[in-house]
Amino acid sequence: KDKESGKIISDLSSVDDKYIVLKGGKGGKGNTKFATPTRQAPDFAEPGMPGEERHVTLELKLLADVGLLGFPNVGKSTLLSKVSKAQPKIANYHFTTLEPNLGVVAMPGINPFVIADIPGIIEGASEGVGLGIQFLRHIERTRLLLHIVDVSGIEGRNPVEDFIKINEELKKYKLDLTDRPQIVVMNKLDLLYDKSYLDEFRKEIEGLGYSEIYAISAATGEGVAEVMKACAEKLQTIPVIETIYDVEDFFIPEIKQFTYDVEIDEEGVFVVSGSFVDRLLNAVDIHNPSHLRYFHKVLGNKGVLDRLKEMGIEDGDFIRLNDFEFEYYA
Structure with a gap:
């Protein structure tokens, strides 16, 4: 059962019944995936993304005649x-x-x-x-x-x-x-x-x-x-x-879309927020230069940089994702 709502996620009452309650995060890529002729042993690997989380209650009901x-x-x-x-x-x-x-x-x-x-x-x-x-x-x-x-x-x-x-x-x-x-x-x-x-x-x-x-x-x-x-x-x-x-007895999980939003705060900082940001920051080490290159690549692939350009970002402006803040240069 989902602990918060008390509703049933699954009832395993027959032999060999199985149910996936939560899915693990998407796996990352090993460092060999980033090897090039000039960088044959890269020190960077793409981390896996976090899996789903939920508090559940496991309830035993004996099966007897x-x-x-x-x-x-x-x-x-x-x-x-x-x-x-x-x-x-x-x-x-x-x-x-x-x-x-x-x-x-x-x-x-x-x-x-x-x-x-x-x-x-x-x-x-x-x-x-x-x-x-x-x-x-x-x-x-x-x-x-x-x-x-x-x-x-x-x-x-x-x-x-x-x-x-x-x-x-x-x-x-x-x-x-x-x-x-x-x-x-x-x-x-x-x-x-x-x-x-x-x-x-x-x-x-x-x-x-x-x-x-x-x-x-x-x-x-x-x-x-x-x-x-x-x-x-x-x-x-x-x-x-x-x-x-x-x-109505059953729990219907909310389908989470990993979205983001961009706004400009009173100090002129471009603030990127949303579930996408949390997932991205969990997957990278912002203190590792190789990881940061991957970080910027993802921002480009997901359309975040294009969105910032549409909002008028210029070189030297600051971008903040949660507690991580950095300067923008095209």
């Missing part, structure tokens, strides 16, 4: 470690995971898929609370969401309220994320004292419009294979998501 969604400490990292060779940090405190982790699920009888452990999202994440927006953007490219809910209640939170709050954050961040298919996973069965709560939770979630609900224990592995199989089957029916942008 399935995104693990849920509050901190609901068991997302544990699940990822069980179904893939990924080794995320696992501990019993909030925000153990501070950056997304990717893993490939390759189990017998299913097509392999990539799963991403998205760091725990909290209420207010869509407005930047915590590291919310940094986490939410990784969900954009996932085709299927695996919403993990801690039904054990050991954190002292209401599992149904947790589920609703996370989906509210998705809706606030981007409306189309709520349309993304979701499989709901009731985790931490091994810590659930009253198993009858599973039916109660399932009934409430089904009332919200979600029908695919599974119960697992990521810690013991109970029910995990069934969920992964359901994900693989679901992915067969979900097309690859292409991000759709509006035309």
